Structures are given as structure tokens and as C-alpha cells.
Amino acid sequence: MSMFSSKTGITSILKSFSGADRERAKTAALNKVRFSTPKEKGIIESVRVALEEHNFHFIQEFTYFLREAELCDEEIVAIMRDARKIVHSLTPEFADLVEALLGINWRKRNINATEAFSEFTVDVMIAHNTYIQIGITKLILNWIPNDQETDDWINGSPSESVQADLQTVHTLLNRILTAVPMAFDVVVDTIAAKFPYFKKPAHVTAGYIHNVLWLISSKPVYEELLLQLVLQKLLILDVSAPRDEIEALREDSDDEEDEMEADAMFQMDDVNTQPKQPRPLDHPIGQMLDICLLKLFKFLDDKCRPTLNANDEQRIVKNRFFKMLIHIFDEVLLPSHNIHHVQFVMFYVCSIRPAYTEAFLNFLWLKVQNPNVSSIIRHVAVSYIASFLARAKFVPLSTITYYLKELSNWANTYINDSDEFSSKNCSLKANMVFFSICQAMFYLIAFRARDLTINEKNLLLLNTLQLSRLAMCHFNPLRYCLPPVATAFAGVTRTYQLAYCHTVLERNARRKLATIYGHDKLMPEETLDTFFPFDPYILPLSSKYIEPNYLVYKVHELEEPTEIVTTEIMRRKRGDSEMVEEDDFILADKRQKLSELSNSQLFDKQFYYGTSPGFNQQ
Numbered sequence: 001m002s003m004f005s006s007k008t009g010i011t012s013i014l015k016s017f018s019g020a021d022r023e024r025a026k027t028a029a030l031n032k033v034r035f036s037t038p039k040e041k042g043i044i045e046s047v048r049v050a051l052e053e054h055n056f057h058f059i060q061e062f063t064y065f066l067r068e069a070e071l072c073d074e075e076i077v078a079i080m081r082d083a084r085k086i087v088h089s090l091t092p093e094f095a096d097l098v099e100a101l102l103g104i105n106w107r108k109r110n111i112n113a114t115e116a117f118s119e120f121t122v123d124v125m126i127a128h129n130t131y132i133q134i135g136i137t138k139l140i141l142n143w144i145p146n147d148q149e150t151d152d153w154i155n156g157s158p159s160e161s162v163q164a165d166l167q168t169v170h171t172l173l174n175r176i177l178t179a180v181p182m183a184f185d186v187v188v189d190t191i192a193a194k195f196p197y198f199k200k201p202a203h204v205t206a207g208y209i210h211n212v213l214w215l216i217s218s219k220p221v222y223e224e225l226l227l228q229l230v231l232q233k234l235l236i237l238d239v240s241a242p243r244d245e246i247e248a249l250r251e252d253s254d255d256e257e258d259e260m261e262a263d264a265m266f267q268m269d270d271v272n273t274q275p276k277q278p279r280p281l282d283h284p285i286g287q288m289l290d291i292c293l294l295k296l297f298k299f300l301d302d303k304c305r306p307t308l309n310a311n312d313e314q315r316i317v318k319n320r321f322f323k324m325l326i327h328i329f330d331e332v333l334l335p336s337h338n339i340h341h342v343q344f345v346m347f348y349v350c351s352i353r354p355a356y357t358e359a360f361l362n363f364l365w366l367k368v369q370n371p372n373v374s375s376i377i378r379h380v381a382v383s384y385i386a387s388f389l390a391r392a393k394f395v396p397l398s399t400i401t402y403y404l405k406e407l408s409n410w411a412n413t414y415i416n417d418s419d420e421f422s423s424k425n426c427s428l429k430a431n432m433v434f435f436s437i438c439q440a441m442f443y444l445i446a447f448r449a450r451d452l453t454i455n456e457k458n459l460l461l462l463n464t465l466q467l468s469r470l471a472m473c474h475f476n477p478l479r480y481c482l483p484p485v486a487t488a489f490a491g492v493t494r495t496y497q498l499a500y501c502h503t504v505l506e507r508n509a510r511r512k513l514a515t516i517y518g519h520d521k522l523m524p525e526e527t528l529d530t531f532f533p534f535d536p537y538i539l540p541l542s543s544k545y546i547e548p549n550y551l552v553y554k555v556h557e558l559e560e561p562t563e564i565v566t567t568e569i570m571r572r573k574r575g576d577s578e579m580v581e582e583d584d585f586i587l588a589d590k591r592q593k594l595s596e597l598s599n600s601q602l603f604d605k606q607f608y609y610g611t612s613p614g615f616n617q618q
Contacts, residue, residue: 043082043097047089059097066100073113076104080116087123092130102131102138107165118172125180132183133190135176140190142169143211145204155541156206156291170214177219188225191215195229198236202288205237209292213299223321228328231342234292235332238342241286246538249282278540290539293341297348297545300325305352322356325349326363334367334380343384343533344546351394351549361385361399365406368433379436380531386440387532390447393551397451400444401461404452407441408465415473426475428526435528438470438477439485443532446488447553453496468499479508480528 041049046058071079083090083101090098102124106117125132143166145153152159158166176183191212196204209230216226281287303321307314325346333343350357367373367381385407389400414434428435445452445462452458471478471493478486478501490501537546 043079044086047086047094047097050094051089056093059094063097063100066097066104071104073110076106076109076113077116080113080120084120084123087120087127090124090128090131092128095130095134098124098128098131099134099138102135107142107168114168118175121172122175122179125176125183129180129182132180132186136173136183136186136190137194139169139173139176140187140194142166143208144194144196145207147201147204149207150201150203153203153207156203156210156295158207158210166211166214170211170218173215174218184221187215188222188229191226192229195233198233198240198285198288202284202291205233205288206291206295209233209295213295217299217302224324224328227325228332230296231328231332231345234289234296234342235336235339237285237289237292238339241283241289241340242338243340243535243538246281246283246286250538278543281540286539289341290541293344293539294542294545296345297542300345300349301352301545304349304356319355322349322359326360330363330367334384335377337531339533340535341537341539344537347388347392347534348545348549350388351392354394354396357392357395357399361388361403364388365403368437369410375432378433379528382433382436382440383531384533386443387534390444390532391534391551393549397458400448400451401458404441404444404465405461407437408467408470411437411441411470412466415469415475418475428480428528431475432528434475435477435480439481439528439530441465441467441470442478442481442489443485446485446492449492450554453492459496462496462498467493471499471501471504476504476508478504479511480526482527482530485530 041058041062043062046062050056050059066079079101102121104117106114109117121135125135145162149162152162173187177187194208196208198205212226212230216223281290304318304325306318310318329343329346333339333346336342346360350360364381364385368378368385370378373381385403389395389403411434414437425431445467452462478490481489486501486505490499490505493499493501534550536552537543537550
């Protein structure tokens with residue numbers, strides 16, 4: 001019976017051959033016709049014709065074939081074996097062909113195809129160093145996760161299948177670096193050039209950093225350059241995720257969560273409820289930074305924490321790594337402005353060993369004392385010392401008192417050495433380091449007042465610091481301190497009769513008011529551009545590395561904070577870490593308000609005796 005004898009037959013034929021099937025058949029036919037010649041000729045014959053007859057037509061056809069055809073594992077093995085036979089003939093004239101060979105999708109192939117590709121890659125780079133750039137670039141591109149692979153990268157860690165695929169890439173890269181030492185610089189430059197854009201999805205950047213840290217672990221020769229690169233890239237994320245933006249989004253999210261909990265108030269509690277996990281940030285760049293720091297903290301812990309049975313060589317390696325980390329801090333983090341979280345890598349590493357803490361503080365103190373260092377860097381170094389000593393639980397009280405004495409000696413020597421000319425020039429610019437050191441002392445004494453006044457011995461030590469002389473000297477450092485720092489310091493020193501600073505504060509306030517009313521406009525008062533780097537850490541995932549060692553401010557028992565301040569102390573959302581309390585009186589939005597106060601009533605509130613460092617009045 002003919003297939004055209006009934007409509008039923010026609011219908012069945014059309015249904016069995018859809019439009020998609022028709023397209024696939026068409027493509028297969030075209031590929032079969034187009035690639036038949038390159039496959040028949042093969043790479044060896046195509047290269048021979050090009051070299052002997054100067055006819056590159058077959059080479060071009062074979063290059064197109066490699067780029068567009070879907071090769072099976074057996075074809076890849078055959079092509080790579082043939083290519084190895086003529087590897088010395090693949091001069092720069094065949095750059096397009098070699099690039100197509102190195103661009104073959106080889107990761108998810110059988111072991112024979114993977115090995116054949118690896119052997120050819122190593123051989124071609126040994127034979128022709130001009131192909132190192134192409135080969136390294138192709139390998140590094142395999143580090144970058146696709147935008148759609150979110151489920152394969154949970155908190156920056158790959159799934160087992162992705163980890164297995166990446167293992168083949170890193171194995172091949174290690175073979176290349178062993179066989180071709182000149183690839184070192186190419187690898188560093190390529191990693192820097194291919195670093196994902198900071199507005200990519202979080203798993204993309206985190207996955208790339210995962211691979212960079214993997215390479216550092218397997219090739220320690222890359223430690224300094226690549227770790228410096230990672231911190232530079234994280235600085236970009238940090239600056240692009242301001243603290244106030246993250247907190248604003250978190251407050252909105254907390255309000256929504258409170259509403260949902262209120263709606264579910266009368267539902268029965270589930271006794272088998274799992275512990276509440278940290279909620280991801282709503283700020284996309286902040287979430288990316290949180291994941292990346294989580295991975296970096298884990299990496300630094302492995303590199304710096306000594307094992308129980310470590311031998312001398314292992315300890316030397318870890319000490320050398322920490323010294324390198326301090327050098328990177330000096331080059332990258334110390335000069336950086338307006339950063340919020342990346343500097344906590346030093347905070348965490350120092351918490352691992354007391355020797356690290358001593359080395360870090362000594363480095364900063366030497367920087368402060370060096371007159372050849374710019375005043376702004378010395379100012380920042382002082383801020384690091386003050387903030388670190390105030391916030392680190394693991395720092396012993398003896399270390400705090402030691403640096404208080406060092407700061408006091410430096411400041412008093414500065415006053416002694418000031419000549420007649422310098423005593424008349426008390427500007428902030430001319431004496432920035434002195435004012436920074438004074439504010440660091442005031443801040444540290446106010447913040448750690450509980451520990452520094454716990455017994456008579458500590459009080460006697462505070463008496464030896466000549467605090468009254470510092471506060472009352474002709475430089476008038478209280479004038480340039482942040483108002484909350486000055487007020488808190490004045491409260492502590494008056495309580496223990498160490499100094500009487502309120503008269504100076506009131507005189508400074510009247511001086512400012514006179515300036516304002518005299519010119520009939522607000523004149524901003526000169527105040528140190530204060531940067532306390534270890535302000536509260538607000539990234540939820542990575543905070544588990546910081547929180548156990550981080551000191552949250554507690555009001556001194558002899559102080560009498562106002563109801564407003566007490567409300568600030570106690571205000572904390574359900575499920576939040578203690579570390580995210582608004583315990584810092586130098587938050588950015590408050591800092592601007594406090595520096596522009598011009599109303600005498602507001603000044604009176606500022607000088608209230610009970611105001612404590614770590615909290616700010618609303």
C-alpha cells in the first residue's frame with residue numbers, strides 16, 4: 001500500500017519527524033559533508049601539505065573542524081596522538097590550529113582522552129614557548145564557574161563532580177609548571193587578567209578564588225604574588241559593600257522576619273528544629289565578600305596554625321608565611337582607605353598564636369616611630385594598634401599596658417621636644433601623629449577601662465602615664481579627638497581621679513560656638529579623620545572565625561549611661577550575633593553628626609558623664 005493512499009499514513013509520518021528532529025538531521029548532514037575532507041586528510045597530512053606546498057587550505061578546514069565538530073573520546077585520542085608526532089613542526093604559522101587543539105573540551109572525557117590531551121599540551125609548550133600564553137589561558141578559563149552553576153558551589157565549595165573536573169585541570173597545570181618553568185610569570189599575569197568582574201554572581205568569584213588558593217597550596221612559590229592579588233580583589237569588593245548599606249538592608253530584612261514571626265506566634269514549636277543558620281546577606285557584593293572571606297580564613301588557618309607534632313622545619317615555614325602576610329598587609333591593606341572587613345584577616349591570624357600578635361604589633365609600632373614614613377600612614381598604624389588592642393580578647397593585659405606606656409612615653413617626649421615655634425603651631429596637619437597617639441590612648445583607656453582599673457596595681461600604672469599632662473598641654477589633643485572618645489575618656493579619668501578634662505572640653509566647645517556665631521555660619525571643627533579598622537564585623541558566614549576572639553564593649557559598672565544609651569546597648573535583633581550590636585560610637589553616619597554639632601544643648605548632652613565608648617547617643 002502506498003504511503004500516500006490515506007491521510008492517516010501522511011499524518012503518522014509527519015508526527016514522527018518533528019521540526020527539531022529535522023534541524024538535527026540537517027546539521028548532521030552538513031557536518032558530514034563539510035568535515036569529511038579534514039577527517040580523511042588528518043592533521044599530519046594537512047600540516048605536510050602546508051609545509052611542502054605552502055597550501056594552508058586543509059589546515060584552515062581542519063581548524064574549523066576542531067572548533068565546530070562534536071568530537072568523541074576516540075577521535076580526540078587519535079587527533080592528539082597525531083599532533084604529538086608533528087609537534088615540532090607546529091611553528092607560529094599554525095597558531096590558529098594549535099589554539100583550536102588546546103581549546104577542545106577535554107575535561108569530562110575518559111582517562112585516555114584526558115591523558116592524550118595533557119601529553120600534547122605539555123609537549124607543544126616545551127617545543128614552542130610561544131604557545132605558553134595560549135595554553136595557560138585555556139586552562140585558567142576552566143577555573144571560572146558558569147553563571148548557572150550556583151547549585152554546584154555552596155558557600156564557595158565545589159560539588160564532588162566539579163572538584164573531580166578541577167582536579168584534572170590542576171594536575172595538568174602542575175605538569176606544565178614543572179616542565180616549563182618560564183610559565184611562572186604567564187600564570188600570574190593570566191590569573192590577574194581573567195579574575196571575574198566583581199559584579200558577577202557570588203559563586204563565580206568564590207569559585208575562582210577557590211582555585212587560586214588551591215594553586216597556592218600546591219605551588220608555594222606563588223604564595224606572595226597570588227595572595228596579594230586575592231586581597232587586592234577583595235578590597236574592591238569591600239569598598240563596594242559599605243557597612244551602612246549592608247546594615248540598612250539587614251534591618252529591612254529583620255523587620256520582615258519579625259513580622260513573619262509575629263504571624264506565626266501561636267504555632268506549635270517544633271522540638272526537632274535544627275539550629276538556625278546565618279541568613280545570607282541581601283547585599284549581593286556583601287554576600288560575595290562574605291563567602292570569599294570564609295574561604296580565605298579557612299586557608300589562612302591551614303597555613304598558619306601549627307600542628308601538635310610539628311617539627312622545626314614546619315614551624316619555620318609557618319613563621320615565614322606570616323612574615324610574608326605582614327609584608328602584604330604593609331603593601332595592600334595599610335594604605336587602603338575606607339575598608340571594613342578585609343583587614344580582619346590579620347585579626348584572625350594573630351589570634352592563632354601569641355607570637356603572631358607580638359610580631360604584628362611590633363611591626364605597627366615601628367611604623368609609627370619611623371619619621372621617614374608619611375604622617376597619614378603613621379596615623380593609620382596608630383589606629384590599627386588602638387583598635388586591635390581594644391577589640392582582641394586574646395591580647396593579654398600586660399601587652400595592653402606595655403603599649404600604653406610606649407604611647408605615653410612617645411607623646412610626652414614629643415611635648416618635651418617641642419620648641420617655641422612648634423608650640424605656636426598646634427594645627428592638626430603639623431602634629432597629626434601626636435594627636436593620633438593621644439586619641440589612641442584615650443580610646444584604649446576608655447574602651448578597656450574595666451580591665452585597666454580592676455585593681456590598685458593597674459590604677460597605679462595609669463597614674464604613671466601622665467594623662468593629665470597630655471590632656472592639658474598646649475597642643476590641646478582633646479580638641480581634635482572624636483567627641484565621643486574625648487567624652488568617654490573624660491568620664492573614666494574623672495571617676496578614678498586620673499585627670500580632669502571636662503573643663504578643657506567645655507572650653508573647646510565654647511571656642512567652636514564663638515567661631516560659628518562670629519561668622520554667622522557653621523564652620524567645621526578640625527577633627528582627626530579617624531579610622532578604627534576593627535569596628536564590629538557584620539558578615540554573618542565568616543563571622544564564626546572572628547566572633548570567639550572579638551571583644552564587644554560593655555558599660556563600666558561605675559558609669560551611669562542615659563536611658564537612650566542603655567536602649568542602644570540592649571537593642572539587638574533575635575538571632576543576631578553579639579558582635580553585630582551597635583557597640584561602636586564611631587559608626588560612619590554618627591561620625592558626621594558628631595563632628596558638625598553646633599548647638600550648645602547638644603554639646604551639653606555630649607559631655608554627659610555616663611557616655612561610654614562603644615555607644616553613641618541618638
